[in-house]
Each structure stands twice: as structure tokens, then as C-alpha cells.
Amino acid sequence: GAPGPQLRGVWMHATQIKTPAEADAMVAKIDKAHLNAVFLLVWYWGGQAFFQSELSPMGEGVQAGYDPLGYMVRRCHKRGIQVHAWFVCGAYGATRPRHVLNKHPDWAVDEGAGGSLWYDFGKPEVRRFQSDLMIECLRKYDIDGLHFDYIRYGPKQCYCRHCQNEFARRYGFEPMTGRRRTTFPTVVAGMTGNPLASPTTAVVLAEFSDGSSAIALNKLGAGSALLLNWHAENEMPPAVSETVKLTLGVWTTGGGKVLLATTEATRAEYGTGPLDAARNALTRLGCTPGTIGAERIATLAAGNVLVLPAVYIIDEKTAGDMEAFVRRGGQVLLIDGPVKSMHLPAVRRVTGFERPGRYINRDEVIRSTGRSPLVPRGEHQLDLARERARAQKWAQFRTEGVSELVRDVYRRGKAVKPKAHVSAAVLSDVAAARAGYQDWPGWLREGTIDYVVPMAYGADTHRLGREVAQWKTVDPHLARIIPGLSIYDTPGGRTVTRDAGVIREQYRLCRQQGAHGNVYFSLQYLNGDVMNLFGRELYPREAPVYIPPVKPVR
DSSP states (O other): OOOOOOEEEEEEEGGGOSSHHHHHHHHHHHHHTTOOEEEEEEEETTTEESSOOSSSOBOTTOOTTOOHHHHHHHHHHHTTOEEEEEEEESBOSSSSOOTTTTTOGGGBOOOSBSSOOBBOTTSHHHHHHHHHHHHHHHHHSOOSEEEEEEOSOOSOOOOOHHHHHHHHHHHSSOSSHHHHOSSBSEEEEEEEEOOEEEESSOEEEEEOTTSOEEEEEEEETTEEEEEEOSOTTTOBOHHHHHHHHHHHHHHTTTOOOEEEEEOHHHHHHHOSHHHHHHHHHHHHTTOOOEEEEGGGGGGOOTTOEEEEESOOOOOHHHHHHHHHHHHTTOEEEEESOOGGGTTSHHHHHHHTEEEEOOOEEEEEEEEEOSSOTTSOBOSOOOOHHHHHHHHHHHHHHHHHHHHHHHHHHHHHHHHHOTTSEEEEEEESSHHHHHHTTOOHHHHHHHTOOSEEEEEEOOSOHHHHHHHHHHHHTTOTTOSSBOOEEEOEEOGGGOOEEOOHHHHHHHHHHHHHTTOOEEEEEOGGGOOHHHHHIIIIIIOSSOOOOOOOOSSOOO
């Protein structure tokens, strides 16, 4: 008989359809695979829209007079394919303010320094802008739904006055008092790090709560090295930002440059995330860092500053070059310890430490030892237990800001077009979602979302099975949870189409567990064997689109 209703969805970026010819090729691809829904990313990239909007400019490079979303809706609907407008809500999608944040810089999460740009859902005007944008799209186009992505906070805290004042109005105290100060002690929530231990010649300027080294300065020859003994590029509260600013100010008085570097071995193993995060953090501190290859350290003049963020693997030659650079008057800022290179005497001499320490993954208080004006000590006291209690309320506050946007779009969307679905791509692990202030189980229970698509992108089918079991504690019949699967892999840092056998295995698991469909990331990887798998085996015939029940999950 004919196949029953299934949501056979695929995500795709509108940057792939900047001309009608490109759009036609993508629609033909979707149709050939017998998919019946496309989730088209129409707003991201620092505030660019790939539809006719009065609130955001049209995407760069789009053919003049052509409307990507409008064209896709017409072409897809002719073939019975739904079109859902996909919006990234939260992450900004650009490393520098443009389009939106250059007009409204206060709309960004004020995180001190570190990390990338994110919108601050704690501000009503941010929520209203994103809601207005999505509802504008729904009013103007015959789309089948609105689709949230990210719809959470990034890993950083917010130190802005608005959030502090609004929180204090609701709860009677400021949540971030200790963290907003530019003096120590300070708190880093959810700190991770690969610290060094057993200082030899390094002077410890700040300590963690257990007395181990947090910030240390080591003088060697005419130069020195400052170690931030955790992933400070990701979470740099104002007190730590002040230390980095003061240090760089002293180090660059002679006009030296600040230069980021990593090693090829570190890049191959760990990617460029720490390098990019450190660049963003330094830029926010008013610095404009350059980037050099490790091979250039040997010729680097004294007076320059070398920044090594999470550079764990250093070869013997580079270690020797780094030591020589410091001895002749160079300065080095190490962010997270070079733990995989501590067997090299040159690395031990530069850092002034003996060995790697134990991995950190916890909330931490950093206290100044009072040994240097670079780590200024304040008069205030901090208690970690009290800070954790405050942090729980702070988490409620931030979670509510995210949920308010979802509720507003759902309420307004249903008033405009009752049959259009409101859905969200969400973190597949419920605990991780909670840590990102994304309460998607709550949205399902209160009925402010039609369905969610957990992004279960890993290739491990056993793990997928565990995640499905977790989802069933929220929605036992998966009536409003559609598993999101990946059709790509990244072996050795390369992005390639995933093995068809893995996709088949994961599809079958979802069917056996009662899932009513899947959404795949993403269309650009739907090629070759996977196209044959979809069009001939998994989906040999067309099927009607699965419509989730109207009642909320209980």
C-alpha cells in the first residue's frame, strides 16, 4: 500500500540559491530523493535576510530582482514539498557587528571579552525584533511553517546593566555582582581547562579555590610568559579582562605587535576554534591581533607579544624558538596549558611549571594572591555556594527570556496563519539544552511549539538509541519530536557525505522507535550513494507530510 504520513525533511542554506537556476537544481534534488519538506535558512549572517524584508537587508550576492524564498515556495509547492522558513535566533553569524548590531550594539550579550557575538534574549526589544521578523515572513509568504534554530544562549554570561537591573527587580539581588567587578576575586561558571601544575620559577598571581595556580607570570631572560591556566578565551569575566588589558598595555609600550599563533599539529587535532575565540576576545579588549605561523617565531623581534590559545602540541624546534624569543625580550600569553608538550625542557622553562595538572570542569572562584598589580585585589568577598544559588536563579531568568520569544512567535504565528507550524531545531541532549537555557521539553508540555527536531548528528547509532530513550521521557510516542540526523561526517577535519550504511542504520532505529519522520542536515551532502539510498530504498515513493497532534505533550 501507499506509505503513511512521514515528515521527510532536509535543512538547506539559502546562500545556495542566489539565482533561480541554483534554486531549480536544489528543488530537483529534493524531489528526486522523495523528500517532502525543506527547512530553508532565510535569516542569519549578521542580520541578512533571503526574503523581502523591511527589517533586514537582502542577502549579499542575490541576483537583482530575485526573491529566494518566494521562488522556492512556488517551485516546491508545485511538487508537493513544504517550505519552512528557518531563522537562527541567538547566534549572530558574524564576527563583527553589521546590519543589526552596528545599529543596536546594546542588543548583544555583554560578556566582557571572549567568544563570538550572540543576541541577548534578556532584552524585550531583542525578542520583539526577532519575533517581528519571523511574523513578517509568515505574513508575506505562503510558507508552511517557521523554524527556530539555536534559540538558546551561547556559553557566555551577560554583564549588561539591563539584565542585572531586571533580574534585581524580580529577585531582589544582583546575580553577577562579584563577576562584574574588574578586581578579584571573580567567578567563572562552568570553567573548563587543561592546567599546568607544580610551579618552579613562575610566580602565582591568582589561585583557584583549591589553591592551585590560576594565573602565573614567569620571567625568563629579558622576557616573560603569562599563563591563564584554563580556557579563558571562552569565558573571560571583567576581572580577567582587566588583567589581560593591563598586561598587554605594559608589554606593548614600545610599539610591539600582538600576534596569535598555533601549531599545525594542534590545528589538525583540535581545529581553529580557540584561535578564533581568542581573536574575538582580544578584539573586544581594544586590541587588533595579527596571526602568524609557528615557523615565524624564530624571526620574531623582541618587544612583540605572542598569544598561544590552547596550543597543546608544540614540537621541539618550535619550543626552542619560543624560548629564544622570550629570552631576547619577547612576551608570551598562554591561554590554557600546553599540556601535551610538558616533556620538553624548553616548554617547562618558558612556562615555569613542571607538569600537567588535572582537567578542570567546574564552577570556580579565582582569587588574587596580591603579588602583582596586574591582578588587582578588591575589598569584596565571594562565596562559591552563594554564587551557585544565585546562578540557579540567573539560569531561570535566562531560560525565561528564550522561552518568551518562542511563546510570542507561536501566539502571533497562530493568529496570522493557524495551520502553519512553529518548530525548532534543538540540542539533542536534554541536560545540554538546559545548560544553554533552552527548555524545549517545557515548550512541548505547555504547547507553545508544534514539534521539535533534536539535532542528533553523531555517527554512533547506540548513542542515538540512548538519546531517543531520553526523548521518550518527554514525549513517549514521539508525536512531536522528529529526530534530526546528519548526512555528513568530518574525518580528519574534511567534510564529506556520510557512509550510506550509517544513515540506513539510524533511519531504521528511528522507525523502530516509532518516529514519524526525520530531518537531515543538510541538502548539500545529499549526493551519490545517499541520493540512491533515499530515492530508491528509504523513500521509494512519495508520502504525505506527517502533521503533529494539536494537543500539547503531557
